[in-house]
Amino acid sequence: MSALIRGQARRGALGTLLIVGIVLASLNLSRLPLVGDAGTIAARFAEAGGLRGGDAVMISGAQVGKVREVRLEDGAVTAVLALTDDTVTLGNQTEAQIITTTLLGRAAVELVPEGDGALEEGDTIPVERTSSPYNITSALNQLTTESAEIDKQALQRALARTSAVLEGSQDSVGPALQGITEISRVLATNDERLAVLLDRSARVTAVLADRDQEIGSLLTAGESLFAELDARQRIIEELLRSARALSDQLRAALQENARVIGPALSQLNEIVDVLNRNRKAIQDTVTGLRGYATAFGDAASTGPWFDAYIQNLTDPATLAPVLSGILP
DSSP states (O other): OHHHHHHHHHHHHHHHHHHHHHHHHHHTGGGSTTSSOSEEEEEEESSOTTOOTTOEEEETTEEEEEEEEEEEETTEEEEEEEEOOTTOOOOTTOEEEEEEOSTTOOEEEEEEOOSSSOOOTTOEEOGGGEEOOOOHHHHHHHHHHHHHTSOHHHHHHHHHHHHHHHHHTHHHHHHHHHHHHHHHHHHHHTHHHHHHHHHHHHHHHHHHHHTHHHHHHHHHHHHHHHHHHHHHHHHHHHHHHHHHHHHHHHHHHHHHTHHHHHHHHHHHHHHHHHHHHTHHHHHHHHHHHHHHHHHHHHHHTSSSOOOOOOTTTTOHHHHHHHHHHHOO
16 A cells, blocks of 8 residues: 555656646746757847847747847847747848837847848847847936935025026016017917928928039139139239330330420421322322323333423422422
8 A cells, every 4th residue: 555655656746847847848948959949149239128038039020039048248238049930031230129019118129130141050249230228117217316316405495596586587587488479479370471481492492402513513613704804804904004104104205205206296297287288189190190101101112212201390399399308
């Protein structure tokens, strides 16, 4: 009877150990080798962001694995990711980010496949390609700690002083607030016009952006034009200085030769007057000389000699101009 009891106790103990082993194996299934793992990779984060072992690893919202371990190494957090979906292909530039999946702050790792190559077993995603979320629980805890360190008496004195300043400036604060109210009312009344104005401004900006090359060419051409005008201005200034110098030299020459130039100009005026008075006679002389020259040419071309007759050649009135030019 005792042997039967001992056998049942032995079988009960073995069954209990087997059940405990099955429960532990199911709870740590992702940690078991060769069970559901398509490979493990690591990702380094600047902050843990509430990530713990057993959290999900996701791609585009679908779970493809679990976080096996989270540990601190060299000032950063290393998360070991066990992938359970062997159809997933991760590029060599894959990014990882810690996201929040529930309102209670449950975290998960979101993988973003990038790159042409592939991550191998045991590869690590560096901190440069990872990001951590803002942990509201940690922020609230930090807020509590920071609030506890506030000097309440100093804060009370500051608030009292602020209240006193506001009471002393209430005469100016009221009009200022009223002015702000009026501005808000004007803006609310003219919101459609402001919208139209902003729309037109956007159109002008778009046109200027589309024509930036043409505007740049126009400005460049304008710069060249101004440079050419400046060069022409310098040439004109030099020309004016040269003309002023020539005028001074001519004035000086006229002053030095006034005794010679004055009589010469007077004689020239007299000659011009004589020519003007005898213009008709000079024209008739030239006209008559044409027939004489024709007949003289015919006579000179008929033989080895010829006779010529010039009327009134011996007349003193005719010889006087000729002799005045020959004799001194």
